[in-house]
Amino acid sequence: LKTGEQGGEEFPSFRSFWLERPQRGTNSIVIHALLDSPSCAAAIRFTIRPGDDTIMDMESALFPRVDLTEVGVGNGTSMFYFSANDRVGIDDYRRAVHDSDGLMMATGRGEQLWRPLNNPQKLQISAFADTSPRGFGLVQRHRDFNDYEDLEAHYERRPSLWVEPIGDWGEGQVQLIEIPTKDEVHDNIVAFWRPKQKLLAKSEVSYTCRLHWADLPPVTNTLARFTAFRVGAGTTQNARLFVLDLAGDALKVLTDDIRPRVDISTDKGKIENVVALAAAQVGGWRISFELLPGGTDIVELRLILMNGDTKLSETWLYRWTA
The missing domain is CATH 2.70.98.10 (Beta-galactosidase; Chain A, domain 5)
Structure with a gap:
């Protein structure tokens, strides 16, 4: 209460x-x-x-x-x-x-x-x-x-x-x-x-x-899951680099000819340098992007990996704080 x-x-x-x-x-x-x-x-x-x-x-x-x-x-x-x-x-x-x-x-x-x-x-x-x-x-x-x-x-x-x-x-x-x-x-x-x-x-x-x-919830899910997440300094002053790893059978539809789309949004600041790479080392794909907070102390982030209009991953949410 x-x-x-x-x-x-x-x-x-x-x-x-x-x-x-x-x-x-x-x-x-x-x-x-x-x-x-x-x-x-x-x-x-x-x-x-x-x-x-x-x-x-x-x-x-x-x-x-x-x-x-x-x-x-x-x-x-x-x-x-x-x-x-x-x-x-x-x-x-x-x-x-x-x-x-x-x-x-x-x-x-x-x-x-x-x-x-x-x-x-x-x-x-x-x-x-x-x-x-x-x-x-x-x-x-x-x-x-x-x-x-x-x-x-x-x-x-x-x-x-x-x-x-x-x-x-x-x-x-x-x-x-x-x-x-x-x-x-x-x-x-x-x-x-x-x-x-x-x-x-x-x-x-x-x-x-x-x-x-x-160990894990008993939830039946065909979407890829985020397995790792790291944050560090970006390429410009005050920028923050985010690196996310995903794994799951849903990613098997992706090929050299079928590339994913990163659906990413932020309520403040600016997103730059979005990259999605196939990464056998992590058993799936790696997504990276840079956040430019623009002087704000709290930023809400949202990201989904897409194949056209079809979701490939669960929805990743994050609150970045200065």
Whole structure:
């Protein structure tokens, strides 16, 4: 409740738990919980099925004590300290330190979005409007030990969390909150669904979702995915060079005669020197471009690899901050 708001966040507490005794031979356990805070109470039922993809069905009934406009549903928290695209001020032997490297979204419009995470200099709040979302979550895509070189933390083993709404969640937005941190011990990333309609006092509001804890979300997708992302100095003063790698079967349609089109846009500044190259070394294609911020501190970027009018890739989103 009230996450990222100036008045401060409200943390509901679990007051009680009840466990149902599992039947012999069952592969699940049911837990009932009572959640309570000054602004709201909730009754929650978890049905948990462990496995390589551990699944938690969560049925919740919320009982607001006051009108609520700043509610987070399907919350996930994570840690992002640094990676190849964000090493400013970092003096560390490891290549990256994070529990998740991006926010992935499957929208109600059928679009798949990928938003790499940041450890910003100042608090950043991003909102992605949607209706009837199919899923969203904080994802750890890099799964190789060499991506991190950490023998203790083993960040390559950290699970992703995918929130799959059950039923129609209506209009709202996925919110991403990125909090500055100077250490890896703090969870500085938050993602959740914020409904457009406020929750009225003395009402009962129900939300049901399925939580997937796994290496990657169980999303069937034929589009190419972004596998790596780096930022460095550009060829002119104040320019920033972006380098993105993609992989996936959708790219197999490209040949020497069929070249992709890079659909890229920015809300501020200017984009120059856009290049797309086939790169067997990365198992797909590499896209590079330069951003000229033009004196602004925040720039929103959007990129899709296209074959004519056909999408070849998921939609890459990024907020660059000075």
